[in-house]
Amino acid sequence: MIKDIRARPRIGVIGGSRAKKAALRDARQIGLLVGRRGGILVCGGLGGVMEAASRGAKEAGGLTLGILPGNAPREANPSIDIAVATGLGYTRNSLVALNADVLIAVDGEYGTLSEIAFGLIYGRRVIGLGTWNIPGLIAAGSPEEAVELAFKAR
Amino acid sequence: MIKDIRARPRIGVIGGSRAKKAALRDARQIGLLVGRRGGILVCGGLGGVMEAASRGAKEAGGLTLGILPGNAPREANPSIDIAVATGLGYTRNSLVALNADVLIAVDGEYGTLSEIAFGLIYGRRVIGLGTWNIPGLIAAGSPEEAVELAFKAR
Amino acid sequence: MIKDIRARPRIGVIGGSRAKKAALRDARQIGLLVGRRGGILVCGGLGGVMEAASRGAKEAGGLTLGILPGNAPREANPSIDIAVATGLGYTRNSLVALNADVLIAVDGEYGTLSEIAFGLIYGRRVIGLGTWNIPGLIAAGSPEEAVELAFKAR
Amino acid sequence: MIKDIRARPRIGVIGGSRAKKAALRDARQIGLLVGRRGGILVCGGLGGVMEAASRGAKEAGGLTLGILPGNAPREANPSIDIAVATGLGYTRNSLVALNADVLIAVDGEYGTLSEIAFGLIYGRRVIGLGTWNIPGLIAAGSPEEAVELAFKAR
Numbered sequence: 001m002i003k004d005i006r007a008r009p010r011i012g013v014i015g016g017s018r019a020k021k022a023a024l025r026d027a028r029q030i031g032l033l034v035g036r037r038g039g040i041l042v043c044g045g046l047g048g049v050m051e052a053a054s055r056g057a058k059e060a061g062g063l064t065l066g067i068l069p070g071n072a073p074r075e076a077n078p079s080i081d082i083a084v085a086t087g088l089g090y091t092r093n094s095l096v097a098l099n100a101d102v103l104i105a106v107d108g109e110y111g112t113l114s115e116i117a118f119g120l121i122y123g124r125r126v127i128g129l130g131t132w133n134i135p136g137l138i139a140a141g142s143p144e145e146a147v148e149l150a151f152k153a154r
Numbered sequence: 155m156i157k158d159i160r161a162r163p164r165i166g167v168i169g170g171s172r173a174k175k176a177a178l179r180d181a182r183q184i185g186l187l188v189g190r191r192g193g194i195l196v197c198g199g200l201g202g203v204m205e206a207a208s209r210g211a212k213e214a215g216g217l218t219l220g221i222l223p224g225n226a227p228r229e230a231n232p233s234i235d236i237a238v239a240t241g242l243g244y245t246r247n248s249l250v251a252l253n254a255d256v257l258i259a260v261d262g263e264y265g266t267l268s269e270i271a272f273g274l275i276y277g278r279r280v281i282g283l284g285t286w287n288i289p290g291l292i293a294a295g296s297p298e299e300a301v302e303l304a305f306k307a308r
Numbered sequence: 309m310i311k312d313i314r315a316r317p318r319i320g321v322i323g324g325s326r327a328k329k330a331a332l333r334d335a336r337q338i339g340l341l342v343g344r345r346g347g348i349l350v351c352g353g354l355g356g357v358m359e360a361a362s363r364g365a366k367e368a369g370g371l372t373l374g375i376l377p378g379n380a381p382r383e384a385n386p387s388i389d390i391a392v393a394t395g396l397g398y399t400r401n402s403l404v405a406l407n408a409d410v411l412i413a414v415d416g417e418y419g420t421l422s423e424i425a426f427g428l429i430y431g432r433r434v435i436g437l438g439t440w441n442i443p444g445l446i447a448a449g450s451p452e453e454a455v456e457l458a459f460k461a462r
Numbered sequence: 463m464i465k466d467i468r469a470r471p472r473i474g475v476i477g478g479s480r481a482k483k484a485a486l487r488d489a490r491q492i493g494l495l496v497g498r499r500g501g502i503l504v505c506g507g508l509g510g511v512m513e514a515a516s517r518g519a520k521e522a523g524g525l526t527l528g529i530l531p532g533n534a535p536r537e538a539n540p541s542i543d544i545a546v547a548t549g550l551g552y553t554r555n556s557l558v559a560l561n562a563d564v565l566i567a568v569d570g571e572y573g574t575l576s577e578i579a580f581g582l583i584y585g586r587r588v589i590g591l592g593t594w595n596i597p598g599l600i601a602a603g604s605p606e607e608a609v610e611l612a613f614k615a616r
Contacts, residue, residue, distance in 0.1 A: 005235040006234070006236075010227075065236060065238075081159040081160055082159060082160075083160070084219075084221070084249075084253055086252075087248070087249070087252055087397040087399055088397075089395040089556075090556060090584075091550075091556040093556075094553040094555075094556065094576075095240055098225060099227065099238055110579045110582040110583045110598070113575070113596070114580055116575075117572045117575040117576035118572075118576055120572040120575075121552050134575070136572070241552070241553055242399075242549065242550055242553065243402075243533065243549040243550075245402040245403070245550065248399040248401075248402070264444070267425040267442070268422050268426055270421075271418045271421040271422035274418040275398050275419055276398075314543055318535075371467075375546070379584070384468075389468055390467060390468075390527060390544050391468070392527075393557070393560050393561055395557070395560055403547070403549070406533060406548075407547055430533075
């Protein structure tokens with residue numbers, strides 16, 4: 001039975017489709033903690049940090065929402081439950097930020113920077129772990145702290 | 155526990171945010187049947203036909219995905235489980251069609267017409283019940299037939 | 309010198325990227341007449357009816373605006389002056405309709421149908437020449453009549 | 463007569479809709495220089511830095527393209543020649559970056575940051591004048607230097 005999905009906090013995890021092992025480990029741990037706390041893990045649906053966070057969330061029995069750049073839901077990584085195809089390319093980064101109550105940025109390059117910017121444009125709290133140093137972003141020292149801050153922010 | 159979401163067929167129901175009673179009744183019945191058969195009900199997330207179909211799907215214990223024109227997930231009708239805000243206005247109609255494996259059009263005005271067109275552009279089977287008469291659209295005579303055709307089409 | 313661009317009527321011509329000779333001839337004639345009357349020719353920027361209409365407009369010394377599905381302005385047909393890349397794929401059809409004061413549909417398949425629908429959603433007058441028969445669309449019998457109706461509509 | 467529009471370099475100027483006098487003065491000077499050198503001034507079409515840059519470009523007899531967040535071309539500032547309505551809200555920031563060969567960021571807040579990020583995602587050279595300090599962005603010390611770098615970059 002599926003219930004109460006709507007009331008669950010939506011935690012966005014943003015980061016690159018390529019990332020170093022440490023960042024992937026952090027992302028997975030964040031996903032795991034989000035899943036354990038009943039959050040919906042929202043991300044861009046592809047590989048790297050997105051995939052690691054989704055996998056963590058699924059390991060905790062959580063629910064994952066992936067907002068994809070392409071036209072095909074099947075392009076989502078295997079840990080995405082609800083794949084939303086946009087066909088918008090990088091422009092979909094805006095929609096990732098829009099669909100999270102709060103965002104956690106892990107590592108990342110320019111794509112992540114655009115998502116941080118949109119998160120702040122949309123008034124979301126944005127927490128960072130080893131990512132861009134942008135005024136307004138709240139730095140966390142660990143996955144645990146990042147998730148703690150995310151659930152408090154909401 | 156939430157499982158197997160990804161493997162479920164996604165049935166889009168498209169139709170106006172205002173509709174007559176008969177169309178709303180049909181939409182609700184379609185949603186109910188989609189939910190019973192384990193389909194995910196995909197729609198534009200607002201009122202009228204969208205809301206009736208979503209309500210039917212929830213009555214059957216199904217899962218609903220609403221792809222909204224505005225910026226706020228909370229604008230979704232109360233029967234939407236996963237509300238995806240796009241901020242794209244009517245342009246989001248394209249994304250509704252993109253995220254369904256097959257579409258059922260019920261009644262509807264120009265918005266529905268645009269979704270029928272996108273469904274056909276994207277190669278989706280589009281089934282119609284009391285809606286636009288467009289070559290390529292498959293006419294059904296009842297909600298039951300529409301859902302039957304939709305699950306066969308996939 | 310470039311002046312008064314802003315005050316000029318914007319006439320959208322919509323139609324398929326593949327079309328028969330007669331439709332291409334009609335589109336070119338429409339473009340020519342739009343250009344002569346000082347209108348800006350707005351289209352999807354690609355081939356077929358879009359290219360023919362743009363070419364006609366340029367032959368009359370007019371200005372052309374092409375709103376492209378892809379990421380690269382250079383993908384516009386050679387008669388487009390201002391190529392706007394959207395990266396939105398077919399979803400850009402909505403933007404073509406939005407950026408015309410009035411639309412003329414020539415021939416066309418499902419993409420054109422989506423643009424007709426968006427035109428009507430956005431409250432534009434939509435004139436048709438050998439295209440979809442949709443209530444609300446105004447049928448013209450010739451390129452001359454179509455352009456006449458378009459300039460009156462505005 | 464309008465000619466050679468297509469071959470002209472497109473210089474994007476990005477910056478906030480509210481800005482201090484010094485930034486507005488810089489933006490206007492940048493627009494003026496872009497116009498004098500035959501560039502098309504591309505911007506978000508609204509007020510502040512966008513309007514100042516557009517005004518400068520028009521003072522030099524240049525051409526301006528404004529890519530708007532809203533649905534109505536008439537919302538463009540009075541110095542925009544070609545107003546393209548997107549209806550995409552802030553998501554249109556991606557399209558501003560996409561439609562410039564090179565970008566000059568002046569001052570700016572999170573919206574500008576998103577446009578810088580998209581510029582870098584799309585492989586555009588991004589020049590900054592008193593704006594975000596982002597690796598990959600090239601800092602200029604004056605409007606003159608910014609425009610010089612922009613035309614070299616292309």
